[in-house]
Amino acid sequence: MLVDGKWVANWQPVQAADGKGRFIRQTSQFRNWITPDGSPGPTGQGGFKAEAGRYRLYVALICPWASRTLMARSLKGLADLIPVTVVNPTLTDEGWQFGGYPGADEDPLFQSRYMHQIYTRADPHYSGRATVPVLWDMRQNVMVSNESADILRMLDTAFEHLAPSAIRLYPAEIGAQIDALNETIYHQLNNGVYKAGFALSQQAYDEAVTGVFQMLDQLEARLTGDFLFGARLTETDIRTFVTLIRFDAAYHGLFKTNLRQIADYPRLSAYMARILALPGVRETVNLDHITRGYYSIKALNPTGIRPVGPDHVARLLNGLQAG
Numbered sequence: 425m426l427v428d429g430k431w432v433a434n435w436q437p438v439q440a441a442d443g444k445g446r447f448i449r450q451t452s453q454f455r456n457w458i459t460p461d462g463s464p465g466p467t468g469q470g471g472f473k474a475e476a477g478r479y480r481l482y483v484a485l486i487c488p489w490a491s492r493t494l495m496a497r498s499l500k501g502l503a504d505l506i507p508v509t510v511v512n513p514t515l516t517d518e519g520w521q522f523g524g525y526p527g528a529d530e531d532p533l534f535q536s537r538y539m540h541q542i543y544t545r546a547d548p549h550y551s552g553r554a555t556v557p558v559l560w561d562m563r564q565n566v567m568v569s570n571e572s573a574d575i576l577r578m579l580d581t582a583f584e585h586l587a588p589s590a591i592r593l594y595p596a597e598i599g600a601q602i603d604a605l606n607e608t609i610y611h612q613l614n615n616g617v618y619k620a621g622f623a624l625s626q627q628a629y630d631e632a633v634t635g636v637f638q639m640l641d642q643l644e645a646r647l648t649g650d651f652l653f654g655a656r657l658t659e660t661d662i663r664t665f666v667t668l669i670r671f672d673a674a675y676h677g678l679f680k681t682n683l684r685q686i687a688d689y690p691r692l693s694a695y696m697a698r699i700l701a702l703p704g705v706r707e708t709v710n711l712d713h714i715t716r717g718y719y720s721i722k723a724l725n726p727t728g729i730r731p732v733g734p735d736h737v738a739r740l741l742n743g744l745q746a747g
């Protein structure tokens with residue numbers, strides 16, 4: 425991580441835990457919003473007007489939080505307006521690295537070697553982890569946001585006048601319900617799998633894994649329609665999908681969330697395939713980056729050996745053309 429702009433200690437997945445060995449995820453620090461006219465958003469500073477080609481999204485294809493934003497970018501038809509840079513999936517001692525792997529990009533803006541250099545460019549005294557996603561303003565050379573939940577929301581509304589879209593990921597009239605379901609899914613599932621995988625005690629693991637499967641059971645029961653809120657796709661579906669698609673291939677083995685697989689849940693499996701088949705979604709999923717990335721986390725898998733299966737995820741993805 426960075427302390428006062430300097431990289432300290434080799435990269436470790438867990439830098440913070442509570443007294444009971446529970447993994448604590450850090451809070452994002454760059455919280456500005458792009459808006460249609462550059463007026464300030466709910467947090468941070470103003471001055472980030474929606475413009476074609478002005479902003480760049482830095483992502484890792486292994487990362488569910490980054491993939492949320494990639495999916496929103498695709499589904500909202502913003503691919504031509506917001507270019508993307510993909511980091512190398514392998515976690516190094518200095519965190520995310522650019523280039524050097526099929527499907528990974530060099531940093532086109534500053535030729536940085538590591539993602540942490542983007543953070544010190546944004547703030548020479550930054551202290552914290554150098555996470556993805558990062559939304560970067562190429563006009564002012566500043567970081568707009570490193571919080572995927574906020575980026576999802578701004579992509580939903582800010583560019584509407586430049587790229588009108590029939591999809592509304594956060595319809596105001598069900599906003600409160602979306603917020604409430606997001607919250608539970610985040611704690612029990614999205615971050616729940618990480619809490620299981622990065623637990624430093626049996627108790628912390630037991631608590632986390634119980635939450636994960638309670639959530640999956642609840643979602644299986646809830647899914648009587650196409651999506652979690654019935655016929656329309658919302659951001660909650662995106663936030664759920666990114667965890668489901670990684671589950672059998674990575675979390676089930678590496679994070680020990682192995683009571684069941686998603687393949688054991690008929691409705692969740694059909695739901696995952698339904699979302700995957702939406703235009704532009706398949707292209708945001710790269711199974712090679714996902715397995716390579718997770719199984720490169722040395723603290724959990726010192727040899728870096730990547731398991732061969734399960735092959736049902738690959739079959740599902742290959743059935744929908746390679747990406």
Ligand SMILES: N[C@@H](CCC(=O)N[C@@H](CS)C(=O)NCC(=O)O)C(=O)O
Pocket residue numbers: 450451452484486487488489490519553554555556557570571572573
């Ligand atoms: N709250 C952030 C979390 C992002 C995050 O934790 N990303 C992980 C990858 S999945 C990361 O970049 N980790 C690198 C690190 O922790 O050093 C968000 O949702 O945008």
